[in-house]
Amino acid sequence: MTYTIGEFSRLINLSIHTLRYYELEELIAPRRLENGRRCYSENDLTWIQFIRRLKDTGMPIKEIQKYAKMRAIGDPTLEGRMELLIQHRQVLHQEIKQLEEHLENLDDKIDYYKNVIVKRQEQN
Amino acid sequence: MTYTIGEFSRLINLSIHTLRYYELEELIAPRRLENGRRCYSENDLTWIQFIRRLKDTGMPIKEIQKYAKMRAIGDPTLEGRMELLIQHRQVLHQEIKQLEEHLENLDDKIDYYKNVIVKRQEQN
């Protein structure tokens, strides 16, 4: 199964413009038909879904690009790619911890507001 | 205790430029001395620390600005501010959940790499 850019765009919910931009940034390299049009494969599909994951976890495009370049080379870069993921995992883990802390803090603040509001209502 | 912009900048580890930018964006409004210089108070200190928390949890400046404006009005906006925080709490909570899912997925991928690498070494 292959897809035109329009189909692919709808499928993964990224704009056509964004897809072309990702290609320019060397994140993805779809095959081309004889007439020059992009032709995305199932492989491209799983790959872009992974790119999304990386993006959603805050990895900048330049970093994803590094990964993509290694991936394009293939087997000999397995270790390198794993390394990169392990590092990213570390960062992500820290980030989650930080966010959990912030969430708690936010909860405290909300509780404080609740108290003030309740007390104010008791006054009337 | 009050601080000049330089002192304050060092204290909270934000550049002087950034502090002035935050002021321009109406996040913070330090007192001014007769000569026009900024004069930050303890109150400003706790406030900017809270701003940081909001920023670190991904709240955009425009949103923080709303909060700041309500805060400046004072008491009658308590409910509004609480609302805003509750909403943000919700978003943050979802985000953390998403990130945890991504983390798991990343772990799987790393495991997969490990396996491939081990198998490859067994071959030799």
Place this chain on the structure above:
DNA sequence: ACTTGACCTCGAGTCAACTCGAGATTGTAC
């Protein structure tokens, strides 16, 4: 009196990540 350092304003520059639009081409549908 004069240099120095911290401060001021205001306008412009930067960076990442898109986002848009003009102008050309191409494949299908009437």
Place this chain on the structure above:
DNA sequence: GTACAATCTCGAGTTGACTCGAGGTCAAGT
């Protein structure tokens, strides 16, 4: 055979959040 929809490239514009620099003020130290 022509309209139209989808595609192409390339260059420019946008947004958010800073970041920088020029040119000026002002108080303290020598």
